[in-house]
Amino acid sequence: MTDPSPHVLRYAAFTHDPDGGNPAGIVLDAAGLGDAEMLRIAAEVGYAETAFVTGEHDGVRDIRYFSPIAEVPFCGHATVATAIALAERDGPGRVRFATPVGEVPMETTRTAGRLVASFTSVEPRLEPMPEHVLDELLDLVGLDADALDERHPPRISFAGNRHPVLVVADGAAFDGVSFDPARARALMDEHGWPATITVLHRLDDGPDGRLRFEARNIFPVGAIVEDPATGAAAAAVGGYLRALGAVTPPARVVIAQGRHVGRPSELVVDIPERGGIVVSGSAVPIG
Incomplete structure (x- = not known):
């Protein structure tokens, strides 16, 4: 049975200040969640987007993004926030996300005591x-x-x-x-x-x-x-x-x-x- 209340992290992206930047919700273990559940959680969180890590295969993490009203193909600030959350847990390094628009590689580094995440977009x-x-x-x-x-x-x-x-x-x-x-x-x-x-x-x-x-x-x-x-x-x-x-x-x-x-x-x-x-x-x- 799916947990009705998965753990949601809340991060502010593109800032060092929790009162600045863009808030993002993050669910690191969303493998058991369906589309309706992810949309419900995103609406309850109320941020522009919430990111859901829905699985992992061959070192690539599947990630999806929902606004409070619909799924979004890609969300940069939620991707950065998710990479930082993973780096805090696992240490900095390379992370690969499989997004609905294609694979997006990330690099997380620690500079002057702060974690910084960089994503490379798909071909513009x-x-x-x-x-x-x-x-x-x-x-x-x-x-x-x-x-x-x-x-x-x-x-x-x-x-x-x-x-x-x-x-x-x-x-x-x-x-x-x-x-x-x-x-x-x-x-x-x-x-x-x-x-x-x-x-x-x-x-x-x-x-x-x-x-x-x-x-x-x-x-x-x-x-x-x-x-x-x-x-x-x-x-x-x-x-x-x-x-x-x-x-x-x-x-x-x-x-x-x-x-x-x-x-x-x-x-x-x-x-x-x-x-x-x-x-x-x-x-x-x-x-």
Whole structure:
């Protein structure tokens, strides 16, 4: 008989502060859980996603992700949190996850006393954004086309999930983005976007010359309307920048997120010349 109350860990990802980053639920032993049970647990946890480790074979752990309303093909912050939880239990090293979108290898290391996890996304790809879709998105967030950054044109980017990407030129306009969650959810369901709508603002380059962005990720699920840290979107942004020639690989990009929802986070994105995008961050237990 399935345990009706499996042990759920709660971690904040892409932060060193339990009050920052993106909360994720984690069930390390979910082999006996069915889809309805995992969805129920994710809804009870109430975070953007809960990760379920459903089995292991040949050193590869099967993992699935559920938001409070549906299964999600891939979730970066919950993957990072799960890898950190395993590293705390088993020690740092390499972990391989079999996700619904393909195998995602992880590396966990200890740096300055803190565990850091890095995942390598599946092969990214870029799609054009149809004009009518761009019009719908701009209307959703209350922006005109001339508010967009000409250096970074709108696209739909995939690195595990399909994310529409908008880059806003002006910081005040970026801060002023607002949207109706129900309308955003309807638009995402209509276009088959299972994760977030990604809105970026390019900051001044860091002292090391690296590109820096701030991100807002629209993700209306239950009580959540905006995601504090989105690893899958960060990977998609890395693929987007490489495909557009906005960086010269190998390159590192830093993305700040979560300021607008009171849970600041930082995601480090490494962009190789080819292959998957590497996203790194820390995670800490909540409570």
